[in-house]
Amino acid sequence: MATGARAIPRRWQRGHFWRVEVPQQLLKHLGLILVGVLFFFPFAWLVLTSLKSVQEIFLFPPTILPQKVVWSNYAKAVTAIPFLQYFENTMTITIGKIVGSVLSCSLVAYGFSRIEWPGRETVFVLVLATMMLPFQVTMIPLYIIFDRIHWIGTYYPLIIPSWFASAYFVFMLRQFFRTIPTELSEAARIDGCSEPRIYWQIILPLAQPALATLVLFQFMWTWNDFFGPLLYLNDPRNWTLALGLLQFRSSHAVAWEQLMAASTLVTLPSVIIYFFGQKTFIQGITTTGFK
Amino acid sequence: MAVSVFKMSRRVRRNLAWGLLFISPWIIGFLAFLVYPTLASFYYSFTSFSIVQRPEWLGLGNYTKLLLHDDNFVQSLLNTLYMVVLQIPLAIVLSFLSALLLNMKVRGLAIYRTIYFLPSVVPPIAASLLWVWILNPQQGIINDILKLVGLHAPGWFADPYWSKPAVILMGLWGVGGSTVLFLAALQGVPKGLYEAATLDGANWLHQTLNITIPLVSPVTLFMLITGIIDAFQIFTPVYVVNQGTSGAPQGSLLFYTLYLFANAFNYMKMGYASAMAWILFLIIILITIVMLRTSTYWTHYDL
Numbered sequence: 001m002a003t004g005a006r007a008i009p010r011r012w013q014r015g016h017f018w019r020v021e022v023p024q025q026l027l028k029h030l031g032l033i034l035v036g037v038l039f040f041f042p043f044a045w046l047v048l049t050s051l052k053s054v055q056e057i058f059l060f061p062p063t064i065l066p067q068k069v070v071w072s073n074y075a076k077a078v079t080a081i082p083f084l085q086y087f088e089n090t091m092t093i094t095i096g097k098i099v100g101s102v103l104s105c106s107l108v109a110y111g112f113s114r115i116e117w118p119g120r121e122t123v124f125v126l127v128l129a130t131m132m133l134p135f136q137v138t139m140i141p142l143y144i145i146f147d148r149i150h151w152i153g154t155y156y157p158l159i160i161p162s163w164f165a166s167a168y169f170v171f172m173l174r175q176f177f178r179t180i181p182t183e184l185s186e187a188a189r190i191d192g193c194s195e196p197r198i199y200w201q202i203i204l205p206l207a208q209p210a211l212a213t214l215v216l217f218q219f220m221w222t223w224n225d226f227f228g229p230l231l232y233l234n235d236p237r238n239w240t241l242a243l244g245l246l247q248f249r250s251s252h253a254v255a256w257e258q259l260m261a262a263s264t265l266v267t268l269p270s271v272i273i274y275f276f277g278q279k280t281f282i283q284g285i286t287t288t289g290f291k
Numbered sequence: 292m293a294v295s296v297f298k299m300s301r302r303v304r305r306n307l308a309w310g311l312l313f314i315s316p317w318i319i320g321f322l323a324f325l326v327y328p329t330l331a332s333f334y335y336s337f338t339s340f341s342i343v344q345r346p347e348w349l350g351l352g353n354y355t356k357l358l359l360h361d362d363n364f365v366q367s368l369l370n371t372l373y374m375v376v377l378q379i380p381l382a383i384v385l386s387f388l389s390a391l392l393l394n395m396k397v398r399g400l401a402i403y404r405t406i407y408f409l410p411s412v413v414p415p416i417a418a419s420l421l422w423v424w425i426l427n428p429q430q431g432i433i434n435d436i437l438k439l440v441g442l443h444a445p446g447w448f449a450d451p452y453w454s455k456p457a458v459i460l461m462g463l464w465g466v467g468g469s470t471v472l473f474l475a476a477l478q479g480v481p482k483g484l485y486e487a488a489t490l491d492g493a494n495w496l497h498q499t500l501n502i503t504i505p506l507v508s509p510v511t512l513f514m515l516i517t518g519i520i521d522a523f524q525i526f527t528p529v530y531v532v533n534q535g536t537s538g539a540p541q542g543s544l545l546f547y548t549l550y551l552f553a554n555a556f557n558y559m560k561m562g563y564a565s566a567m568a569w570i571l572f573l574i575i576i577l578i579t580i581v582m583l584r585t586s587t588y589w590t591h592y593d594l
Contacts, residue, residue, distance in 0.1 A: 028397045035389055036406045042464055043409055045432060046421050062435045104316040111313025117306045127317065130325055134524065134575060136551055136568040138328035140335060140561050144342060145328070164320025195309045224414035226527045231556075242416040249420070249534055256424055263417040274412040278405065285468060286475035 050074070050261035057257055070257070077261035085237070086244040093158050093229075093240065094222040100163035101218050102211055108165040109173035110199045114185055124174075131167045143231065157232040162218075169214050175287065176210035177203060213284040216277045223270055241266045332565045340562035353566035364567070366542050367550040370455065371522055374546075378459045379518040383511060386466040390473035391499070404474075408467035419531035422461040423448060448532045451543035458528055458544065469514055476507040508590040516582050520575055523547050547571060 049057055050073055052066040077083070112124050146157040180203060188198050204211070229240045245266060248259040274281060311318070336353060338346035357364045393404055410418070425431050426447040434444035445453040480503060488498050529544040530536065536553035538545025551571070555564035 025397060028392075028395045032392050032395075032397065032403045035392055036403055039410055039464065039467070040406050042421060042425055043413065045425060046413075046417070049424065058430050060435060061439055062432055104320075108314045108317040111310050115306050115310045115313065117310030118303060120310060123314070126321075130321065132576070132579075133325065133329065134520070134568070134572055136524075136548060137332050137572050138325060139332075140555050140565050140568070141328035141331035142324065143555075144331075144561075147342060161320065161324050163316065164324065165314075165317040170317065195313070199313070220412060224412075224416075226414070226416045226530075230530075242414060245416055245420060246531065246534065249423075249531075256430075259420060260424065263420055267413050267417045270412045270414060271409070274409070275405070278408075282404075282408070282471050285471050 046260055046267070047264055049257060050077075050264045052257055054255070054257055073257045073261040074265070076255075077258040077265070080255070080258055081244045081247050081262065083241075083244070083262065083265070086239055086241045089155075089238055090223065090240040090242075093155050094219055096155065096159035097162040097222045098215055098218045100159060101166060101169055102214060104163050104165040105169040105173055105214065106204060106207065106211065107199070108170045109177050110195075110203060112170065113174045113177035114180075114182075114198070114203060115195065127167050127170055131171075139231070146232065152232055153235045153238060154232075155238065158222075158228050169218070172214065172284070172287070173207065173210050176207055180206050209280070212277070213280050216273060216280055217284060219273060220270055332568060335562045335565035336569050337566075338562040339560075340565075341559035342561060343559075346562060349562065353563050354570070357563070357566055357570065363542065363545060363550055367538075367545050367547045370538075370543065370545060371525075371547045373455055374459070374462075374522040374525065375519055377455075378462055379515065379522065381459065382463055382466050382469060382518060383514055385463055386469035386514070387473050387507070387511075389466065389470040390477055391503075393470065393474050394477045407470055410464045411467035413465075415527040416531060418461065418465065419528040422457070422464075422528070423532060426457050426460070448544075449540060451541040454532075454540060454543045458525070458532075461528055462525075472510050472514070473507060476510040477503065480506045505591040506593075509592060512582065512586045512590050516579055519578050519582075523571055523575065525549075526552065 048064070048066065051069045051071070052063070052073075053068065053070045056063060056067055112120060112127070142157070143152070146152050151157050184202055184206075185198050188202055193201075224242070225240075226242045229243050233239055233243060245259070245262055248254060248262065335346060337349055337351070339349050339352070340346040389407055393400060393407065413421075426433055428434055428444065428446045428449050431447070434447075437444045447453045447457040484502050484506075485498055488502060493501070525546045526548045529538065529546050529549050530552075532544060533539050536549050536557055538549055547567075548571075551564050551567045554560045554567065
């Protein structure tokens with residue numbers, strides 16, 4: 001390093017702080033805020049619309065903040081559609097999928113990382129390759145199978161496949177399982193511990209952070225899913241919140257304030273989970289690349 | 292020696308048995324939900340088939356009809372191409388710029404990052420409905436603002452020229468996920484490179500062009516490939532806008548997966564839809580191969 005160039009750091013020169021550093025910081029914040037407003041505004045508009053009266057949302061020029069906060073939009077929204085029923089249905093599917101994928105994916109990931117067996121890496125490449133196949137290819141035969149066994153209209157087509165491991169989560173868990181020292185398993189094996197016990201009593205407890213990521217992603221994807229329920233749930237009693245929201249638009253005059261109230265409610269769990277699990281979430285994205 | 296080999300092979304056999312047992316959920320799922328449906332769909336793609344009738348062999352009939360005689364199919368491809376050409380570059384530039392902003396050293400970055408990513412967690416159905424409202428030609432806030440500043444207020448989802456830009460706006464709102472990936476790549480660039488460049492007198496622009504962009508190019512490649520695949524799968528917003536598979540106005544929102552879905556489940560042309568699915572699969576494979584091959588010229592894994 002050329003020490004000469006660093007002899008007098010610029011930030012120690014007199015006046016540098018006020019002349020250069022403060023304006024620079026302000027400029028940076030200005031940029032961040034400007035882009036932040038673009039990202040945040042639609043979200044804010046969702047909530048703001050949900051709190052305005054029918055008359056106010058059609059005012060021109062528009063008001064930003066509600067003249068009077070109309071909480072009753074929420075009461076109307078949850079009674080205009082069977083909101084609680086849809087909530088229950090969505091929860092049933094979400095929990096069913098989370099439990100299924102935690103169990104199956106951790107078992108499979110264990111088999112791909114904690115036991116040495118011939119051909120393991122080759123089979124794992126096959127697991128990764130399945131991620132290339134677009135859902136559209138298998139969609140029609142799957143629909144026909146589920147139709148033949150009378151599962152269309154039930155939650156089974158949505159929940160059951162997740163009990164047979166998904167490539168994404170197996171990949172993610174395997175990456176994590178590989179970081180757990182093999183000595184732990186070896187020592188347990190010498191003590192006569194069987195593989196299922198090592199899996200259940202040693203690996204699973206240590207893998208909690210990875211499992212938390214899985215739960216978070218699975219929650220978000222299932223909660224937010226629209227295509228799956230649209231495909232399989234043709235009985236309105238079994239609809240999820242995502243499907244239920246569409247009902248607001250089927251009437252001629254859309255009650256936008258109610259629709260936005262219902263949408264806010266449907267969005268809320270995802271946002272809350274995101275706020276609490278933000279670190280886990282962002283790590284999950286950066287380590288696996290899926291968003 | 293013989294004993295140890297015997298012992299070894301017994302251990303290997305035992306491990307193999309356990310290994311297969313542990314991965315058995317995947318094996319069953321792979322066969323039932325992937326191998327069989329893939330083969331079946333390949334077979335259906337050569338037949339005329341609705342769920343109530345048996346498949347009837349057509350040979351290449353579905354494929355020739357799709358490629359030569361189906362204007363809707365061509366339109367769905369063109370619409371998707373429009374998105375690939377416009378949305379993907381915009382999304383990459385926007386997420387890269389946002390990541391650059393989030394990579395600066397200022398206070399309160401966590402708050403900014405939270406806000407930038409927030410739209411990505413909004414359920415697509417809620418996001419779609421929200422944008423239909425925001426871009427409502429008569430009462431939407433965007434057109435209100437445009438009218439107030441005296442600009443032309445487009446019909447957005449009601450106008451065939453503006454409907455796809457509206458979908459693009461909606462998509463750009465959710466670039467937070469890509470921003471996070473770029474940000475991680477930016478943070479992986481060795482600081483020493485910038486210090487050395489500064490000593491050599493390179494300014495911010497030079498550094499960005501010659502250090503940052505080359506070093507995040509693997510992420511750009513990843514985003515390009517997944518972006519194209521995603522463009523072929525756009526469904527929720529265009530289904531929500533028209534409350535169904537019509538793709539209105541004037542077929543401007545008839546996207547690939549929407550048309551496939553309409554064929555399979557509205558018109559019950561499941562053989563035809565299967566052929567569409569296979570064409571999609573081939574396109575995806577082809578694009579991925581081409582991108583990976585050409586990427587050697589412009590992606591850098593180190594400087």
